[in-house]
Amino acid sequence: MNDQNKNLILATALSFIVILVWFWLFPPPEQPAADPNAPAAVTQTLEAPAPATTTPAQGEVAPVPQAPRLAIDTPRLAGSISLLGGRIDDLSLKTYHVTLDDSSDTVRLLSPVGEPQAYYALYGWVPGGALDFADVPGATTEWQVVSGQTLAPGQPVTLQWSNGKGLTFTRELSVDDRYMFSVKDSVANSGTAPATLQPYGVVARHGKPKDLQNYFVLHEGVVGRADGKLTEVKYDKVAELPEVAREAAHAEVVEAKTDGWIGFTDKYWMTVLVPEQGKPFTAVTKYNAQSDIYQTETRMPLVTVAPGASVEVSSRLFAGAKEWETIRSYQNDQGIAGFIDSIDWGWFFFLTKPIFWLLHNLHGLIGNMGLAIIALTFVLKLLVLPLAYKSYVSMARMKELQPEIEALKARNEGDQGKMQKEMMQLYKDKKVNPAAGCLPVLIQIPIFFSLYKVIFVTLELRHAPFIGWLQDLSAPDPSSLYNLFGLLPWAAPAHGSVLALIFIGVLPILLGISMWLQQKLNPAPADAAQAAIFAWMPWIFMFMLGGFASGLVVYWITNNTITFLQQYAIMRSHGHKPDIFGNIKASFQRKPKVAEVAKGKK
Structure with a gap:
């Protein structure tokens, strides 16, 4: 030889x-089979933790009442917002179809509680001090429309709710012409005593996605960043997180001081909470085995609102397609650090990115x-x-x-x-x-x-x-x-x-x-x-x-x-x-x- x-x-x-x-x-992809065990209608309620570690947590299975909705209509998104909790829970991607046939259904990203594979975003406040959960808006609060009927680029909508005890909560929602929602939550105190409370954002997913591909080469599950460190956790690994009694779930809690974001990613789509950059927040990943709910959260620091004063907190929500140019624009032009890494570049990122x-x-x-x-x-x-x-x-x-x-x-x-x-x-x-x-x-x-x-x-x-x-x-x-x-x-x-x-x-x-x-x-x-x-x-x-x-x-x-x-x-x-x-x-x-x-x- x-x-x-x-x-x-x-x-x-x-x-x-x-x-x-x-x-x-x-191996090459197999056609996903229909899920015969799609979860029944469930809802989310909140448990009351101690003020210093306040957290929204999954609750018991319960029917969901119907509530009025506001339409979402942008060049790339269609859907609606439920006034029950102010949930962004109905969202389709106008420019992407399920199959090559342009007459096929558009890709459905978010769906409300009560439908199989419920998947939604929720914002609210957790009470501290003398307040309890009845005094703050949460998952079951029915908001009232103050202005706007359709959420569209350049057309924000404003919601409001009062607890009848001197606290008035206002939420302004806006959306750009791509996939970014902006959320401005404010609380005004017309009472005689200061109010201590904590703002949060949640992305919740009921059960694993039905089209989960489970490939080693592909990351599907939680994706996030905190102080420059990227985190990717597959659904199975989320379910294996340590049980945290205060969270009433398998959970991981990460404190971020300067930048970050967290949410869920699929192969081509994702839904990610983006708190105000440059400020501290707490990123939480959790799984409730009893209700089979996967959840990511951003918790901002506690605030105290003096009598006659008000406080405003801003946050954003990305919900859409993982388009390289779009995500890069949010990173480079809007200051979301490391956002391009929400795309799964893998171990050879030093080659995949330039390629x-x-x-x-x-x-x-x-x-x-x-x-x-x-x-x-x-x-x-x-x-x-x-x-x-x-x-x-x-x-x-x-x-x-x-x-x-x-x-x-x-x-x-x-x-x-x-x-x-x-x-x-x-x-x-x-x-x-x-x-x-x-x-x-x-x-x-x-x-x-x-x-x-x-x-x-x-x-x-x-x-x-x-x-x-x-x-x-x-x-x-x-x-x-x-x-x-x-x-x-x-x-x-x-x-x-x-x-x-x-x-x-x-x-x-x-x-x-x-x-x-x-x-x-x-x-x-x-x-x-x-x-x-x-x-x-x-x-x-x-x-x-x-x-x-x-x-x-x-x-x-x-x-x-x-x-x-x-x-x-x-x-x-x-x-x-x-x-x-x-x-x-x-x-x-x-x-x-x-x-x-x-x-x-x-």
């Missing part, structure tokens, strides 16, 4: 192992995400070209040394130690690194992982079209051998099924062919075991990657094509003209059986 073939097998085996492990950890930035800008220039991925591949290959060039040159020089290596082996037959010593000296004299051929693969692995993350997680790839049948680059190729790519009158197998993994589409087939052609730059190894590995490898990869996002397969095909051209050019520059057609022809010739080979040797 010559060293060049050793390097090729090592590189191929390493790549195969990495992809196999990746495919095992992150996405480049892909996003290429898409802006080209206007087609598939072409942008192809352009991105060219740029990435150009960036690593110097190192890749050295690797390919090293491989070419190894080929040049083959006659000397074969002569060395013949001269030292039977003395393995001496042969290895002389071979190492030969490499040193000729300044050739036999391991350099693995570098292109080693370079590709982190780039592949990072691009996989970008395509799988970022919203901009969702429902992004390319050409013809490829209308969603975040999903696997929808074409299939099962119906001869649409020529036969029956549907292709559903994604995630066994048939879909066997009867692959056009892109995986092109991937296998591109890998196979790349192999044909060199003759098949003389060793039968090596030849068998090389013969099967492209087709194994073809089926393994068949269920991956089509955008990733487009990248891999482009990468293989560029690599093929690079290797061909370098081999020609070193005096070797690859006999591609001869190698292809040889691969279809009948191979002698092992018994025949043994007989011939005799």
Whole structure:
């Protein structure tokens, strides 16, 4: 076995192992089944804790009374606000549909208590001192409308409630033309005694999301930041938090002094509480097992309102799509520190962030995400070209040394130690690194992982079209051998099924062919075991990657094509003209059986 073939097998085996492990950890998405155990109608009441650690907590299961609503109507959002508690609990995303069909339902983000998978935001006050919960507005308070009937950009609404004991609470809600709500809560004291109380915000989720994907590569659950530290906690881990008696739940309490935010994130959407930046607050994550409610909270410091005085507290709520440009704008232009990290960039964030930035800008220039991925591949290959060039040159020089290596082996037959010593000296004299051929693969692995993350997680790839049948680059190729790519009158197998993994589409087939052609730059190894590995490898990869996002397969095909051209050019520059057609022809010739080979040797 010559060293060049050793390097090729090592590189191929390493790549195969990495992809196999990746495919095992992150299989292609399965269609989520309907949840037969959707939670019944539940509501939230508040328990009265001590003033210094006031907290809203989940209460008992109870019916929810109907209450008047105010409409929400913005260029990107539609829904309503319940006057019961002033809840923002009915929200859909106008510009995003559930499927590729524009006539399908828009994505529903928030839903009120009483519906399956209730998910909502709530603001209120917790009493301190001589006050009790009947004296402050909370989850079951019915607010009165003071001004406004529809919440829209430039059209705020104002709600009010009085406790009849001298405290008047006013809430002004406004919304921008994207996904940010602003909440101004104030309390005026017309009584004779000071009032001590604490403002809070809550995002509550009844049960896990029905479309929870549970992939290791994807974070779904609590996401937050406190004083520069990012926190991500999956739903299962929230349920495993320590039981805190005062919180009456499994909980984690974090004190933030300067900046932060907290809420829930899905793959493409999120709902996050954003307290006033630059001021201290308490971030709370909790889970109530009895009512199966996940909850995040922001608690601002206690305030004391003197007789004749008033206090105002401002906060914000992000509820919408995780659009990179939108979130970056909130971070850079509106001072929400680290908000871009609410997008799940993963372990290779130092690669995923610049890769996405480049892909996003290429898409802006080209206007087609598939072409942008192809352009991105060219740029990435150009960036690593110097190192890749050295690797390919090293491989070419190894080929040049083959006659000397074969002569060395013949001269030292039977003395393995001496042969290895002389071979190492030969490499040193000729300044050739036999391991350099693995570098292109080693370079590709982190780039592949990072691009996989970008395509799988970022919203901009969702429902992004390319050409013809490829209308969603975040999903696997929808074409299939099962119906001869649409020529036969029956549907292709559903994604995630066994048939879909066997009867692959056009892109995986092109991937296998591109890998196979790349192999044909060199003759098949003389060793039968090596030849068998090389013969099967492209087709194994073809089926393994068949269920991956089509955008990733487009990248891999482009990468293989560029690599093929690079290797061909370098081999020609070193005096070797690859006999591609001869190698292809040889691969279809009948191979002698092992018994025949043994007989011939005799």
